Structures are given as structure tokens and as C-alpha cells.
Amino acid sequence: MALWHRELSSPGIVEGRHLETVQQETESRMEAALCNNSEEPPTSAVLLDCRAFNQVIFTDIDKYYVPGADITCHYNISRHITPRRKDWVGIFRVGWKTAREYFTFVWAPLPRNPDSSDDELQEVLFKAYYLPKDDEYYQFCYVDQDGLVRGASVPFQFRAETEDDMLVVTTQGEVEEIEQQNTTLLQENQKLKENLKSLQNQTEDLQEKLKAAEEKAKELEDKVHLLQTGTMELQRAQDLQALQMASAQTELAAVTENSIKLQKEKEDLQRNLDTLRSSKENLEVEVNILKQKFAALDTQNSSTDEELFQTKEENKKVLAEKEQLEKKLRNTLNCVDQLQSQVQSQQNKVEDLQGAVQDKARHLEQLKEENYQLNATLLRQQNLEKKLEEEVLSHQTLQKEMNELEKENKRLRRENEELMVHLPEILDHPPGVLTQSPENSVLVYGNPYTVNPAIPETELVSVRKCPMCDEVFPNDIGEQQYSDHVRSHLLECPYCDESFDNSNKQVYDDHVYCHGLD
Known part of the structure; x- marks a missing residue:
């Protein structure tokens, strides 16, 4: 019998997943039995002979079915089997050994023209409520009235198709070569x-x-x-x-x-x-190697996010210091106003007391001392005002430079987008490479969704050239090393979607600082 095996990441996950799957299978069997007039389908505990599996051929089987939707199963009954009233079609999790291990089932309808010599297309409908809820691999099986399996479909999963959030940097020539190789593989x-x-x-x-x-x-x-x-x-x-x-x-x-x-x-x-199965296993090993490389890229992205977070914290500290300086400046201005008022008041008193200079000599000395201190304060205030004017002028100059750098940044961003425009095309070419299949699996007639891995690995490698610095890499360079080199040329703003060339570090710092001022 053909078996399909899927390995999980750890024994704990395997055990928890197994218990959850067994519970779901038990509930679904009870519900399916109630839905089919409380009748259990005829089964057999005898290990079956896979030579009889080609008497019923399943057609139009998808690799994935969306959870929560009904499924229509199509199949052809060959002339070597006579349909009977108690025949049924069941869903089995890959790895089953006897007909008793079904997940759910429906009764198979009798052909409309039983005397016809041609194979007639039949179909049955599985309701969404009774379908499996996990992402394990399953297959349709046709079981006759004696409990013998007469046909088995290719494996499939119940999950929604999603796009992989991976960034692959490559050249246009490599993209064309991959497209040509995909056509040959198909x-x-x-x-x-x-x-x-x-x-x-x-x-x-x-x-x-x-x-x-x-x-x-x-x-x-x-x-x-x-x-x-x-x-x-x-x-x-x-x-x-x-x-x-x-x-x-x-x-x-x-x-x-x-x-x-x-x-x-x-x-x-x-x-x-057996040769075809061995070729399929070799392709699965290559797919696992690519996944490890993509995981390394994700780890590098995480470290870059931490550096951006530290930069944001430093910007917050600079803004706090700026607010404190502005507060001190306002207090100083208030103090100057008060001192100016006091000077005017003292001058009025001096004019009123000119007739009593001798009597108020000591008092006049005190006033002179105070006047000296006020003059020193006024001098300091004038220096502060001068510095303030210089800072305003510097800020205006910095603003002009920032505007010019913003224009330069937009131009560099457009050039960067033109260099990276071919990346979405890479994500559209994974049918023969990124398809994941359980390891060490064995099907009755092989998996039709796999591609021939007989092409040597050296034919998939092309000369790599950095789009930022035109540096040429040897053919045997690793994918992670090449991606790290390209990413090292780019700096991304943590506040917006702008990106900068690594050679313009000062432009990048000024841009981030301006976000802090806003």
C-alpha cells in the first residue's frame, strides 16, 4: 500500500497534533454517520493490495482545498468493477493502512447507464462541515461493498493559498534563465x-x-x-x-x-x-536547503529592526534636550524683561534724588553696583540673542539642505525601485521549486505535482552582479552572502518608506533628525 508521511518540528508538536487530529476524526465520523442515516460503511481490516487501486480513477484533484467550502469529487469507474448500492467514497488521511481508517464518507451513486461499455464520469459532494480542519495531507478512496479499496487519488491539503513573504534579489538574465528552465521542467x-x-x-x-x-x-x-x-x-x-x-x-x-x-x-x-520516487526525494532536499537560506534572511531583517529602534530612542533623547534648552531660553528672556524694568525704575529714582547726593552717597554706590550687574546681565542677554539668531540662520540653512537632500533621495529611490522591479516576477515562478511535499513519502503511482530533479544543480547557477556597485560574484557564491551584500548598500528610514544609499550616511542621519523635529 502507498503511504504518504509528513514530519513535524518536534516530538511535542507531533503528539499534540496527533491527539487533536484523532479527536477531530472521531467527531467527524460520528457526524458523518448521523448524516448518512446512521449507517456505517462496509470496511475491512485486511491490509489491501494496491494493484486494485487503478479500477477507479479520480480526476481534477487540486493540490489545495479552501477550508469552509464544499468539495465535489470526480472519478471514473472502469469496466473491471461492477458498482453496487453499498459502495462509498471516503476521505483518508495519508498513511492509512485499512479501509476502517476513513475520516468521513458519502455513498457512491449508481451509474445512470450500468450497461454502457464506456467509463462514465461520476461525482459526489462532501459538505464543508464534515471535512478535516487541519493542514494534514488527505486523499479520496473508492471502497466497494466488500470493504475493498478500488481507487485512490493523489494527496491534497485543506488550507488557503498564500504568497511567501520573501525577498529575492536577482538579475534580469537570471530571471529569464529560470523561466526557460521552468518551461523545460514542465x-x-x-x-x-x-x-x-x-x-x-x-x-x-x-x-x-x-x-x-x-x-x-x-x-x-x-x-x-x-x-x-x-x-x-x-x-x-x-x-x-x-x-x-x-x-x-x-x-x-x-x-x-x-x-x-x-x-x-x-x-x-x-x-x-522506485527511480521516480528517488528523484522526487532529491528535489525535496533541495527545497529544504532553499528554505534554510530564506530563514537566515529573515533573521538578518530582525537585527536591522533592532538598530532602527535604538536610533528612534536616541532621537527622542535629543528632542527632550532641545525642549529643555528652549525652556531655559524663555526663562532667561523673562528675567531680562524684569531686569530692564528694574533699570528704568532705578534711573527714575536717580533723577528724583539728584538734590540729595551727599546724603545718599552710600546708597548711590549700591545703585552703581546694581547697575554694573544689570549691565553684565544685559551683555549676556545680547550674547544669547546673537546665538539665537545664529541658530535660526543655521536652521534655515539646514532646511534648505534638507530639501535638496529630499529631492536627491527621491531620485535615488526611483533608481532603487527600477533595480528591484523584477523581484515580484520571482515570486510568480515557484510551482516547480517551492512546492513542499512531505519527506519519505510513497504514493501508489507517484506525485504528479513534482518536477524532474534530474537537471544538475550547476545549470541553475548564473553569474551574479550587484545592482548597486556592479561587483561581480563567482558562480558558487551562496544565496545568503549575495543578499547580504546587496542589503548592505541600503538604509531605510524608520519613520517613512524612504531608502538611502549606504554611501550617503550623513543624508540619512539628517533625514531621520528632521523627522524628530516634526
Whole structure:
């Protein structure tokens, strides 16, 4: 029997996932039984023979089904099986061993034209309420009234299709080369499907011939037995019977030799299937390597986010210091106003007391001292005002430079977007490379969604050139090293979507500082 295996990340997850899946299967079986007039489908605990799986062919099976929606299953019943009223179609989680391990089922309808010699397309509807809720792999199976599986579909999952949030930097020439290789892989995949279908037909014909040969051998054995247990009345025809027996044994030997030849041809077909499965496993190893590289890129993005957060904190501290300086400046201005008022008041008093200079001599000395202090304060105030004017002028100059840098930044951003415009095309080409399949899986007839990994890995590598500094890298450079080099040229603003060349670090710092002023 064909099995499909999927590994999880840790034993704890496997155990929790298994318990949850068993509970869901139990609930769905109870609900399916109530929905089908409380009748359990006929099953068998005997390990099944996969040679009978090609008697019902499932068609139009998708790789993914959206959870929460009904599913229509299409299949063809071959002429080698007679549909009966208790036949049913079930959903089995990949890895099942007997017909009793179904998740849910529906009764299979009888064909409209049972006497027709052509294969008739049948369909059944599975309601969304009774379908699995996890993302494990499942397959449709057709089970007859005797509990024997007569057909199995390719595996599928219940999950919504999402795009991978990955950034891949590549050149236009490499994109065209990947597109050409994808076209070649699709053509080879189609040829493999055709060869597989031809091998299946040949296997079916060989099985029919083998069955006919076994029946004929059994008939010959019956004839030999009758000849050996004949009565004494046939003694007179003993010579004739001996000749008939020899002829029957010769024919039996020929049939036996033909059976051995058919068995050898069957073994050759099995070896071809094993070769296809080994090729599929090699492709899965390459897919896992690519995923590890993408995970490393995600880790680098996390470290960049931490640096941006520290920059934001430093900007907040600078803004706080600026507010304190402005507050001190306002207090100083208030103090100057008060001192000016006091100076005017003292001058008025001096004019009023000019007639009593001698009596107020000591008081006048005190006033002179105060006047000296006020003059010193006024001088300091004038210096502060001068510095303020210089800061205003510097701010205006900085604002002009910032406007010019903003224009330069927009120009660089447009150039950057033109260099990165081909990235979305890469995400549209993952059907043969990014498709994930469970490792160590074995299907009855192979997985038709995989591609031929026979192409050497060296053919997928092209000369890499940095779009920022035109540096050329060797063919054997790692994907992570190349991506790190390209990212090292870019600086992204933590407040907006602007990006800057790494050589313009001062422009980047001024831009971030202006955000802090706003």
C-alpha cells in the first residue's frame, strides 16, 4: 500500500497534533454517520493490495482545498468493477493502512447507464462541515461493498493559498534563465505523466494476462486430476490419455514460463517507479536547503529592526534636550524683561534724588553696583540673542539642505525601485521549486505535482552582479552572502518608506533628525 508521511518540528508538536487530529476524526465520523442515516460503511481490516487501486480513477484533484467550502469529487469507474448500492467514497488521511481508517464518507451513486461499455464520469459532494480542519495531507478512496479499496487519488491539503513573504534579489538574465528552465521542467513533467499513464495501462494489461494464465493453469490442473482419478473403465484408452496428459503438461509449462516472463516485466516497472520516487526525494532536499537560506534572511531583517529602534530612542533623547534648552531660553528672556524694568525704575529714582547726593552717597554706590550687574546681565542677554539668531540662520540653512537632500533621495529611490522591479516576477515562478511535499513519502503511482530533479544543480547557477556597485560574484557564491551584500548598500528610514544609499550616511542621519523635529 502507498503511504504518504509528513514530519513535524518536534516530538511535542507531533503528539499534540496527533491527539487533536484523532479527536477531530472521531467527531467527524460520528457526524458523518448521523448524516448518512446512521449507517456505517462496509470496511475491512485486511491490509489491501494496491494493484486494485487503478479500477477507479479520480480526476481534477487540486493540490489545495479552501477550508469552509464544499468539495465535489470526480472519478471514473472502469469496466473491471461492477458498482453496487453499498459502495462509498471516503476521505483518508495519508498513511492509512485499512479501509476502517476513513475520516468521513458519502455513498457512491449508481451509474445512470450500468450497461454502457464506456467509463462514465461520476461525482459526489462532501459538505464543508464534515471535512478535516487541519493542514494534514488527505486523499479520496473508492471502497466497494466488500470493504475493498478500488481507487485512490493523489494527496491534497485543506488550507488557503498564500504568497511567501520573501525577498529575492536577482538579475534580469537570471530571471529569464529560470523561466526557460521552468518551461523545460514542465515539459519533462508532462512527459513523465504520459509515461506513467502508459506504464499503468501496461501493468493493467499484464495483470489481465496473468489472471487469464492462472485460470488456464487451474483448468489444466483439473484435467490432470481427472486423468489421474479415472476409473478402470478408461484403462483401454490409457495410451491416448497419456498423450493428452503430456500435451497438457507441455502447455502448463508454457503457461508457467509466460507467467515468469510477466512477473519479470512487472518487476522492471516497479524499479522504474522506485527511480521516480528517488528523484522526487532529491528535489525535496533541495527545497529544504532553499528554505534554510530564506530563514537566515529573515533573521538578518530582525537585527536591522533592532538598530532602527535604538536610533528612534536616541532621537527622542535629543528632542527632550532641545525642549529643555528652549525652556531655559524663555526663562532667561523673562528675567531680562524684569531686569530692564528694574533699570528704568532705578534711573527714575536717580533723577528724583539728584538734590540729595551727599546724603545718599552710600546708597548711590549700591545703585552703581546694581547697575554694573544689570549691565553684565544685559551683555549676556545680547550674547544669547546673537546665538539665537545664529541658530535660526543655521536652521534655515539646514532646511534648505534638507530639501535638496529630499529631492536627491527621491531620485535615488526611483533608481532603487527600477533595480528591484523584477523581484515580484520571482515570486510568480515557484510551482516547480517551492512546492513542499512531505519527506519519505510513497504514493501508489507517484506525485504528479513534482518536477524532474534530474537537471544538475550547476545549470541553475548564473553569474551574479550587484545592482548597486556592479561587483561581480563567482558562480558558487551562496544565496545568503549575495543578499547580504546587496542589503548592505541600503538604509531605510524608520519613520517613512524612504531608502538611502549606504554611501550617503550623513543624508540619512539628517533625514531621520528632521523627522524628530516634526
